[in-house]
Amino acid sequence: MRCTLTATARVCHRTHCVFDHRPWLVAAVLAAGVACLPPSVAQAGGKGLCATTAAEHSAPPYVAVVSAFPAELAPIAAATEIETTIQIAGRSYYVGRLGGVSVLLGLTGIGLVNATNRAHDLLAHGQIAGLLMSGTAGTHHIGDVVLASDLVESDRKRVFHPNAALFALAQRAATALPGPLERCTPVPPRSPDAPVVCLLFDPTVIFGGRDVSADPFGGRAFPCMPGGDEIFGCELPAPAVSRATIDGFEPRQVSTPDAEDMETAAVARAAARRRVPFLAVRAGSDGGGDPLGDRGFPAQFFDYYRLAAHNAGDLTRAVIAELGRLARDRSARRTCRLLAAHRWRSAAKRIAARPNG
Secondary structure, three states: OOOEOOOOOEEEEOOOOOOOOOOOOOOHHHHHHHHHOOHHHHOOOOOOHHHHEOOOOOOOOEEEEEEOOHHHHHHHHHHOEEEEEEEEOOEEEEEEEEOOEEEEEEEOOOOHHHHHHHHHHHHOOOOEEEEEEEEEEEEEEOOOEEEOOEEEEOOOOOEEOOOHHHHHHHHHHOOOOOOOOOOEEEOOOOOOOOOEEEOOOOOEEEEOOEEEEOOOOOOOOOOOEOOOOOOOEOOOOOOOOOHHHHOOOOOOOOOOOOEEEOOHHHHHHHHHHHOOOEEEEEEEEEEEOOOOOOOOOOHHHHHHHHHHHHHHHHHHHHHHHHHHHHHHOHHHHHHHHHHHOOOHHHHHHHHHHOOOO
């Protein structure tokens, strides 16, 4: 959680890496969730990212897109042809097509504990060919979209990295966004007659840097609110927001990360254990460039979270659309075979070398 958005896509490049992978054993209790899925879903997996393309109807394997809270997922859900809703471990997920790719859309909940549990539940079934997290973060400038190359938890030493092939797709996608990144938004966003505020800088898409995920809840799961609003609600994208609920909701301060949130590293850890390619797209809702002054979190977050969610969602959608184009391109069959064989770096080189258009 925490956000930033952009309007003009200048693309900055730093470093990029690949996940180190470790196998793990799935707890038997998670297997019960398979019964809630269509038979074809439970039997999917292992077919590679290119196998997620769908001609007319979604089918396994899927690219999963998760966000911490409903407002972060809303721009992606709005662009998706949603076909049905399924249950995984008691949680609802949309099934549909986005950019010609079969997708599952769902919520992790706010915080490291929720993100860990939901990611493990989702990945336990084996039908997920790739996992993207789209959402908001604290960044150097509000509106900047950050795809960090180092993903860490503030109290742990291990560093996770985005999948090299998905990272390469994102670099291409940044030049083919579905629309300009946002720079202006009503403040406060839910007020019908709110004045429009424009950021002091044109937002930028940044590749590289460090994303630090903190746990301000002391190892406890932060509860969502059934029937709640678009930040604290449990349900797939819903309206409304309550500022009062934020009392005592202050993230741990860390030393100048490029992005700061509460979930990314936990989802990256789960993906690494399941050997599922992962990418995090985080847009800044709080940081520099605020025309209303340097008010910090949570004041900035409540003013700019929709702007940030929109921009992160735009880049996430573009990454999935780029995957769909790759999978449908007959000249890219070699790249798809490399993806299916988990030869991420080799596939990334071929993706980067593909001609545009």
